[in-house]
Amino acid sequence: MNRRKLRQALSPWVTAFGFFAIWEVACLAFDIPQSILPSPIDSVRAGIEFWPVILSASMQTLYTTLVGFFLALVVGVALGALVGSSQAMYRATNPLLIGFNSVPKVAMVPVLVMWFGIGSVPAILTAFLTAFFPILANVATGIATLEPELADVLRSLGAKRSVILRKVGLPRALPYLFASLKVAISLAFVGSVIAEMVASDGGIGYLLLTASSSFRVPLVFAALLVVGVLGILMYLIADLIERRSTRWATRGGGSL
Amino acid sequence: MINTPPPPREEPVPGGQRPFVELTNVSLTYGDFGEGLLALQDFHLSVQQGEFTALVGPSGCGKSTTLKLISGLRQPDSGGVIVAGKEVSKPLKIVGMAFQNPTLLPWRTSLDNVLLPLEIVEPHRRSFRKERARHAERAMALFEKVGLKDVADRFPWQLSGGMQQRVSLCRSLIHEPDLLLLDEPFGALDAFTREDLWDTMKALWEEQRFTAVLITHDLTESVYMAESVHVLSARPGRIVHSQRIPPELRRDRDARFSPAFADAVYQLRQHVGHAQEDPV
Numbered sequence: 208m209n210r211r212k213l214r215q216a217l218s219p220w221v222t223a224f225g226f227f228a229i230w231e232v233a234c235l236a237f238d239i240p241q242s243i244l245p246s247p248i249d250s251v252r253a254g255i256e257f258w259p260v261i262l263s264a265s266m267q268t269l270y271t272t273l274v275g276f277f278l279a280l281v282v283g284v285a286l287g288a289l290v291g292s293s294q295a296m297y298r299a300t301n302p303l304l305i306g307f308n309s310v311p312k313v314a315m316v317p318v319l320v321m322w323f324g325i326g327s328v329p330a331i332l333t334a335f336l337t338a339f340f341p342i343l344a345n346v347a348t349g350i351a352t353l354e355p356e357l358a359d360v361l362r363s364l365g366a367k368r369s370v371i372l373r374k375v376g377l378p379r380a381l382p383y384l385f386a387s388l389k390v391a392i393s394l395a396f397v398g399s400v401i402a403e404m405v406a407s408d409g410g411i412g413y414l415l416l417t418a419s420s421s422f423r424v425p426l427v428f429a430a431l432l433v434v435g436v437l438g439i440l441m442y443l444i445a446d447l448i449e450r451r452s453t454r455w456a457t458r459g460g461g462s463l
Numbered sequence: 464m465i466n467t468p469p470p471p472r473e474e475p476v477p478g479g480q481r482p483f484v485e486l487t488n489v490s491l492t493y494g495d496f497g498e499g500l501l502a503l504q505d506f507h508l509s510v511q512q513g514e515f516t517a518l519v520g521p522s523g524c525g526k527s528t529t530l531k532l533i534s535g536l537r538q539p540d541s542g543g544v545i546v547a548g549k550e551v552s553k554p555l556k557i558v559g560m561a562f563q564n565p566t567l568l569p570w571r572t573s574l575d576n577v578l579l580p581l582e583i584v585e586p587h588r589r590s591f592r593k594e595r596a597r598h599a600e601r602a603m604a605l606f607e608k609v610g611l612k613d614v615a616d617r618f619p620w621q622l623s624g625g626m627q628q629r630v631s632l633c634r635s636l637i638h639e640p641d642l643l644l645l646d647e648p649f650g651a652l653d654a655f656t657r658e659d660l661w662d663t664m665k666a667l668w669e670e671q672r673f674t675a676v677l678i679t680h681d682l683t684e685s686v687y688m689a690e691s692v693h694v695l696s697a698r699p700g701r702i703v704h705s706q707r708i709p710p711e712l713r714r715d716r717d718a719r720f721s722p723a724f725a726d727a728v729y730q731l732r733q734h735v736g737h738a739q740e741d742p743v
Binding site: 354356357359360361362363364365366370374375378379453455456 | 531534535536554555556558559560562564566568569570579580582583584585618620634635638644646
């Protein structure tokens with residue numbers, strides 16, 4: 208590894224370290240009380256102290272996020288393919304979908320709780336509802352922007368709609384899909400945490416809520432740090448899958 | 464009494480055979496809800512089996528529309544389209560198509576791009592997996608002819624524009640279509656690459672003698688490639704002039720610089736000019 212590459216690889220770590228260092232120094236220099244803004248070290252200490260609680264809460268949130276995300280993936284790809292492969296379908300469903308996407312998902316949590324009770328199900332469904340729209344929209348775009356000439360070539364070979372979709376539409380939509388997955392996984396995570404904060408008996412959201420209502424501010428921040436780290440991890444996984452599977456879209460110029 | 468000469472025939476029909484492609488009285492309006500553009504009106508065209516025909520004309524005069532009608536991708540509002548003795552009512556499976564844009568699939572290698580039609584068209588489709596090696600061999604033979612042998616495993620984005628267009632032409636020919644429809648496939652290439660591709664295309668046609676319809680803006684190209692050239696008027700498109708090109712003009716590269724070649728181009732040019740000045 209030469210110098211430039213080393214610098215590139217280290218730069219995100221340096222930035223993150225710098226951020227926490229400034230935070231720490233600011234807390235010390237201005238003597239900010241722990242109950243308002245705990246320093247990173249205090250937060251980490253709280254995290255270590257309460258690690259079994261944080262761990263089980265993280266696992267719960269991770270579980271609801273991933274289940275919701277995979278539901279969103281399946282439904283989003285299926286609906287996206289349907290909407291993207293037909294002009295008529297697109298025109299008919301688009302306003303409804305946009306309207307649906309504009310409804311704040313927090314507003315739906317009470318409804319979900321009424322239907323399914325307190326527990327994992329509302330969190331899973333909220334994660335699903337927040338995440339599925341970007342997947343649908345991107346897959347539909349990827350399929351709908353197929354070059355008309357290419358469609359002509361295939362149709363003149365006698366290809367049916369389903370064949371065009373399988374041979375060209377879906378592969379073509381893959382880069383769009385993976386780009387949306389990175390957004391969707393973050394959104395699913397937000398959806399889960401929000402649902403847990405509104406109505407749940409477990410998960411990081413619930414932990415945040417109980418910790419803040421009992422003024423354990425360092426624990427709140429420890430939980431927030433965990434949320435951030437988990438978000439980065441899931442983003443990285445989606446990114447890795449993307450680069451592996453659609454190298455042609457980046458013309459082989461990816462950093463792998 | 465003086466005998467009046469018989470009216471001259473536009474197209475000599477060899478052996479009284481029906482034309483392979485025949486458009487009679489075709490009209491087509493683009494767009495829905497009645498406010499559309501009249502693309503073609505009272506359009507007639509006939510192409511013999513094995514003939515290389517070119518359509519030239521001002522842009523937007525319905526040349527591409529004509530190809531869509533022939534291939535069955537569009538149906539005319541009125542009039543008849545007959546290909547290989549049958550009325551065309553749905554997309555034909557005996558055609559190959561190539562466009563100005565190579566439209567290759569970026570996730571497939573050149574070879575896999577060329578094999579795509581065989582994965583779709585009957586009867587190859589069913590047995591594609593079993594026969595893949597044989598098909599690949601055939602594709603490689605075609606690659607050898609057009610100078611692509613060394614790039615079979617490359618992806619389209621690793622090839623130059625001329626190479627991509629060669630792959631696209633191979634894709635249009637791999638399933639041995641009876642009818643090849645070319646929509647300005649040489650249009651976006653640089654002059655030297657274009658000359659090379661003209662010769663490549665001609666060699667393939669000489670060998671396989673499929674029926675070909677070429678759309679182009681380039682009169683030199685039309686005279687060099689085609690046995691007969693039709694000039695279309697501006698919209699609504701109609702053939703205003705047809706010209707047969709003597710074989711000696713198409714023989715080799717040098718023929719393009721002969722006075723007779725220049726005459727043929729000049730003659731066509733005058734009719735294109737006319738078509739532009741008088742849109743109705």
